[in-house]
Amino acid sequence: MHEVEARPLRIGLLTHSVNPRGGVVHTLELAQALHDAGHEVTVMAPAAPGQRFFRPVRCDTHLVPVQAAPRDMVEMVASRIAAFRASIGELLQRECFDVWHAQDPIGANALADLRAAGLIDGFVRTVHHLEVFEAAQLMQWQSRGFLRARQVFCVSRLWQTRLRAGHGIEAAEVANGIDGERFSPVPTAGDAALAQRLGLLAGAPIVLALGGVEARKNTLRLLEAFLQLRRDLPTAQLVIAGGASLLDHAQYHRAFAALAQAGGLPVGAGQPIVLAGPLPDADIPSLYRLADVVAMPSLNEGFGLVVLEALASGVPVVVSRIAPFTEYLQTDELQWADPLDACAIASALRVAIEQREPERIAASAARLGARFSWPASAARHVQLYREGLRDAATRADSLATF
Template structure:
């Protein structure tokens, strides 16, 4: 619903007034405590809003009881996610209901309820329908192509039911307009320069010893093994690189995800075996990285490779740039919205040979230095403080239309 439509709608229930014209109470919801892109976006945004003087609380589904492996100074609430059935439709339905049940019994109220994903947005849509909250906001990081009618309906409801949608890239802003006829304000991602830096701090050697990172060159990617990360083509490219650099290593960090990509992972490991890429030696899979270790992990690498075929934006690219690494990514949006050919090697993600050629080129000293030097200017344009200010502007516009 547009701001103008909200202003003229006289049937809206009379909810409590905004807490302050300057400071807001904001609930940010995310589907996981694990470090995926939208989760990190949620946490960094929450911290930035908190530091601007707003009262912020992060609500997150927590399926293993360990909470966030991430330092937070703002408030947060962990929503216990019970064991769920293997059927994906049933799992999503249960996760939505867990959010609904938890928030229905909460005595806390907020000026803004902001969902960062389909699951939490569906929960908020139900609470609006039940008149337990007045409205909600959703950030659409990207739009999925679901084969399941139920999941597609959930995605549609999470977008159409929101009173305000944000997008983090021009690409998805255009997609939202074309597929849903929704005009979504563009907000930005950021990078935490306090965490990600090229300055060594004596922890890098420990990580190298822990995971056997003794190769040269060392290529790093973050995000795990899954189709949209283009993991198989990256593996095939790495096999070509090894013919020129037999001591090279590829580190694929991360892996926590809601969806089961077992068939794709099985194919990945079959190909690795066929290509004689030894896991634990040439191919290093450290899994989900502890928050305290991630900055140092970037600094153990010689280059960052991210030929993804579908992303909301690509936070890890900024983290790698801030860590002083040359980066490679796909020659497509949204990456080309913020990276020029002088700042990153932009490749055809469908071609393992193109990826391999770029991987070999980017570790050459002159090109590596040039990419690092030219990419640093990107960092000043993407800060979490600026992102928080943009969010606040639109939050307050939305709230003014209910006043």
């Protein structure tokens, strides 16, 4: 055990997708920070034929072959758990890892199966947030993924508290980070090119939301708020980027389309509503700079990396007055809104656009950048990994004495 505590760790990090979702971004940034700190890291994710990670990765990667996701959610999750389990089982025949760490229920359930089969000693699970599913099997997989873990981490106190109260789990807090070099208010030549590609109107106030059209992101109420905002700012455009999700949001998309049509707002490039979808990773810094305000009136979040990225890009932000935002953001750093009140969201958007304060935004970005960094997050993870390995070795020694 002393040898493991002294040397760099061999770490397998599992994430559910190669697409730009918050949990995937967290995994890649953490993996690269661990790699830069001298540890051997392999990021593992399911990938259909032809798929690759949405951005280059500085550490090793292992793509788990899967077919295109079936429409049935339970079938999809079951097939991906099985794919992870089989692929890692083969990997274990030729490679050894000190730490297995899953960022979602799919990878965690595969690791739980491998642990039950005696192929690994244990695993770590980060809970970013929990979902409510109609299918009982999905709920069972979600809870099993952290109940069977040797260690559980959370990115906010909110989810620490919920896991303790709801499941008796004592989770450790691990911070997110922000790449201050990647996100900046300084314009580049790519900004104008992206604006032209998306059909952003010169001089029009741009409201930006990231994460796609989803109930958790509260996109319908954001659209209601935008309809109200257009009464005072008739040229405003709503840009929604992202949305590469494994979950089925088709019904919510239909409700969004119906509300946009009822409000007389066309959707498309150059229209009042621009559904940009997942964009190339290189476009994201420009996308932030093109916005007049970033809207995040979410109903449920694990942390909210978008807030850090937007402020670092010099853009005002509107967020829900709920945890986890209230944990790390100060009252005067942005505009707060009741996520259940479209009028409140509209008012916050208007204030953010009309009373933009670059100096205050810069001060907030500096404060948050000093508090949240990926190297610090990686160091915290390593500390917890080593504690978990030490505790597991102690338990094994105790059992060996009987």
